[in-house]
Amino acid sequence: MAKGLTKFFENKLILVVPIILILSSCGMSWMKSHTLFGNDQVATPEIDLESGTYNADQYVTISCATPGATIYYTTDDSDPITSAHVYLDAVEVKGQGNVVSLKAIAIKEGMAPSEVSATRQYTIDYDMLPQVLFSPEEDTFDHDITVTMSVAADGADIYYTLDGTTPTKDSTKYAGGSIAVAGHGTSVILKAIATKDQMQDSIVSTGVYTISYNQIANITFNPTGGTFSLDQNVAMGTPTAGATVHYTTDGSTPTDQSPIYSSAVLVAGHGTVMTIKAMATKTGMLDSAVTSETYTINYNQVSTPQFSVPGAVYATDQSVSLSDATVGSVIHYTTNGTTPTSGSPIYSGAISVAGHGTTMTIKAMATKGFMLDSP
Numbered sequence: 001m002a003k004g005l006t007k008f009f010e011n012k013l014i015l016v017v018p019i020i021l022i023l024s025s026c027g028m029s030w031m032k033s034h035t036l037f038g039n040d041q042v043a044t045p046e047i048d049l050e051s052g053t054y055n056a057d058q059y060v061t062i063s064c065a066t067p068g069a070t071i072y073y074t075t076d077d078s079d080p081i082t083s084a085h086v087y088l089d090a091v092e093v094k095g096q097g098n099v100v101s102l103k104a105i106a107i108k109e110g111m112a113p114s115e116v117s118a119t120r121q122y123t124i125d126y127d128m129l130p131q132v133l134f135s136p137e138e139d140t141f142d143h144d145i146t147v148t149m150s151v152a153a154d155g156a157d158i159y160y161t162l163d164g165t166t167p168t169k170d171s172t173k174y175a176g177g178s179i180a181v182a183g184h185g186t187s188v189i190l191k192a193i194a195t196k197d198q199m200q201d202s203i204v205s206t207g208v209y210t211i212s213y214n215q216i217a218n219i220t221f222n223p224t225g226g227t228f229s230l231d232q233n234v235a236m237g238t239p240t241a242g243a244t245v246h247y248t249t250d251g252s253t254p255t256d257q258s259p260i261y262s263s264a265v266l267v268a269g270h271g272t273v274m275t276i277k278a279m280a281t282k283t284g285m286l287d288s289a290v291t292s293e294t295y296t297i298n299y300n301q302v303s304t305p306q307f308s309v310p311g312a313v314y315a316t317d318q319s320v321s322l323s324d325a326t327v328g329s330v331i332h333y334t335t336n337g338t339t340p341t342s343g344s345p346i347y348s349g350a351i352s353v354a355g356h357g358t359t360m361t362i363k364a365m366a367t368k369g370f371m372l373d374s375p
Contacts, residue, residue: 041112042066045073045087045104053123056198057094060122062087062104064114069106077101079116096200098124129153129202132160132192138207142214143284146178151194151202164189166204184213184286216240216288219247219278225293229300230370231268236261238280238288247278253290256281270299270372301372302326305333305364308350317354322347322364324374329366337361342373 043065049058062071071087072080080103093100100122106114130152136145149158158174159167174192181188187210194202217239223232236245245261246254254277267274277292308321322331331347332340340363353360366374 040110042069042106042108042114044115045071045106045117047102047104047117047120049120049122051119051121053125054093055125055127057092057124058122059090059092060102060120061090062102062117064106066106066108066111066114069108069111069114071104071106073102073104075100075102077103077119077121079103080105082107093122093124094198095124096126126198126200128200129156129194129196131202132158132194132205134190134192134205134207138190138209140210140212141181142212144180144182144211145209146180147190147207147209148178149174149192153194153196153199156194156196156199156202158192158194160190160192162188162190164191167191167193169195181209181211184211186211213284213286215286216243216280216282218288219245219280219291221276221278221291221293225276225295227296227298228267229298231266231297232295233264233266234276234293234295235264236276236278240280240282240285240288243280243282243285243288245278245280247276249274249276251275251277251292253277254279256287267295267297270297272297299370299372302329302366302368302374304375305331305347305366307362307364311361314353317352319350319352320362321350322362324366326366326368326371326374329368329371329374331364331366333362333364335360335362337363339363340365342367 045062045064048061048063062073064071072082072084073087073091074080074084075091078084084105087104091100091102093102102120102122104117132149132151135148135150149160151158159169159171160174160179161167161171162179165171179190187208190207190209192205219236219238222235222237236247238245246256246258247261247265248254248258249265261278265276267276273294273296275292275294277290279290280288303325305322305324308323309318322333324331332342332344333347333351334340334344335351344365347364351360351362353362
């Protein structure tokens with residue numbers, strides 16, 4: 001019997017021991033859980049910025065009321081775990097169009113992990129800068145101009161191009177001052193944008209500037225060309241104030257290197273033929289067209305002197321007077337039959353032909369300035 005009981009208890013002990021071990025194991029597991037977490041849970045992290053759309057970069061602070069707790073967070077709406085970002089400083093939410101879904105959890109040794117915070121979603125949508133303004137506005141101008149640019153936003157930078165391409169931050173930066181648009185036929189396509197940190201670039205501003213100079217009025221001549229019996233002083237001019245007149249007298253085409261007109265051009269001498277060509281120049285204007293006039297000088301001839309007594313044989317002494325129909329002419333004469341010139345004696349009174357047997361051949365011619373000598 002005793003032997004049987006002993007065998008029974010031996011068998012029972014074999015059965016009981018595992019039960020005790022199981023209970024012991026459960027007790028240890030419970031004790032371990034109690035030791036790690038106790039009865040406390042870490043406070044749920046608090047995110048200081050409400051969800052919303054913001055027009056500037058944001059710096060989001062996460063805090064936990066449980067001292068010594070470590071905060072972990074994610075920005076893609078996934079649940080944070082200990083492999084997520086460790087919160088050390090404000091979370092940056094920056095950049096146009098950026099969308100962040102922020103979640104956080106706090107963990108501390110010996111306490112149950114916190115609940116996951118409610119998701120906070122942030123969208124960054126910067127304000128757009130106003131367009132760049134040009135002064136003057138685009139147009140076609142008859143003179144060289146300078147263009148300035150401005151934008152109604154403090155601290156904004158302006159970038160521009162002059163060839164019609166779209167400007168970027170790699171384009172030329174406007175440093176103030178003015179942009180020259182100069183030269184007849186010049187056409188500039190000015191494009192500009194404004195940029196500033198934490199603002200959207202402005203819409204591209206475009207201005208087309210064309211320079212088309214006016215042309216200087218043509219030269220006028222006084223007198224105009226023709227055939228003249230007297231020498232001429234030819235005056236030249238243009239109605240365009242401030243223009244410089246250049247001319248030639250040999251028929252060649254004048255340029256801005258030709259002589260500059262400053263006083264009347266003399267066209268003198270019988271038989272002279274002169275072609276005057278002229279053009280005018282002025283900075284900021286197109287040269288005038290070349291105009292020309294031709295002048296021919298053909299003097300009139302002095303009338304032939306007249307004798308008061310015709311040549312003949314006379315029985316008495318004679319007094320011969322000379323006259324000329326051309327007013328202002330001077331009569332030169334000889335009495336020895338030679339041909340008179342402008343160097344011969346000047347007639348001033350009647351010539352006496354006296355004495356028996358006297359034979360006198362009187363020859364006379366008349367001269368006057370700007371006229372051909374008489375026959």
